[in-house]
Amino acid sequence: MNKKVYISILVIIVALLSFYFLAGGEDVSLKIIKGDEEKVVDGEYIYSLEGAITFPAVIRSSGQKPVETEYKGIELSEFFQTLGIDISDAERLTFNASDGYRVILSVEEIEEPKNVYLVYERDGQPMKSKKRGGEGPLRIIIRRDPFSERWIKHVDEIIIE
Numbered sequence: 001m002n003k004k005v006y007i008s009i010l011v012i013i014v015a016l017l018s019f020y021f022l023a024g025g026e027d028v029s030l031k032i033i034k035g036d037e038e039k040v041v042d043g044e045y046i047y048s049l050e051g052a053i054t055f056p057a058v059i060r061s062s063g064q065k066p067v068e069t070e071y072k073g074i075e076l077s078e079f080f081q082t083l084g085i086d087i088s089d090a091e092r093l094t095f096n097a098s099d100g101y102r103v104i105l106s107v108e109e110i111e112e113p114k115n116v117y118l119v120y121e122r123d124g125q126p127m128k129s130k131k132r133g134g135e136g137p138l139r140i141i142i143r144r145d146p147f148s149e150r151w152i153k154h155v156d157e158i159i160i161e
């Protein structure tokens with residue numbers, strides 16, 4: 001290959017890679033496991049869901065003043081519907097986070113209307129991963145739970161059983 005062409009291709013590849021990383025190219029993916037079935041959902045799918053809403057929330061971290069904020073995301077039960085996943089025959093859902101944090105919720109709690117949400121944007125900004133100092137890229141918010149200790153950050157796996 002001509003040396004010029006070779007260098008041009010190299011420059012383009014480096015430019016694309018740096019754009020990807022500088023633009024905050026997070027690897028957003030969520031694994032959902034039910035029995036022997038396993039589905040991996042990516043950020044593109046989640047960000048383009050039509051049922052997403054924006055709602056206010058108050059975060060109460062231990063030893064800090066409550067913080068009023070706004071999240072954007074989709075109700076978890078609706079999210080499962082879009083994927084054709086039925087949780088009505090299950091008992092509980094286990095949420096695992098990339099930092100090892102784990103929360104278990106009952107199906108009743110998740111099916112309560114307007115309670116449990118999968119969110120990806122806070123105050124109009126996409127949420128960053130733990131590595132980038134954020135609470136995302138995905139987080140579970142339980143609106144009726146005033147203590148945010150169960151609002152699991154960096155969620156990357158949901159096990160339905």
Ligand SMILES: Nc1nc2c(c(=O)[nH]1)N[C@H]1C(S)=C(S)[C@@H](COP(=O)(O)O)O[C@H]1N2
Binds near residue numbers: 101
């Ligand atoms: N993945 C993950 N989620 C988590 C935690 C954690 O350590 N890891 N801490 C919980 C606790 S105890 C609280 S009070 C809130 C804190 O939320 P904040 O960091 O947005 O203030 O997140 C909850 N979710």
Ligand SMILES: [Mo]
Binds near residue numbers: 061062148149
């Ligand atoms: Mo906490």
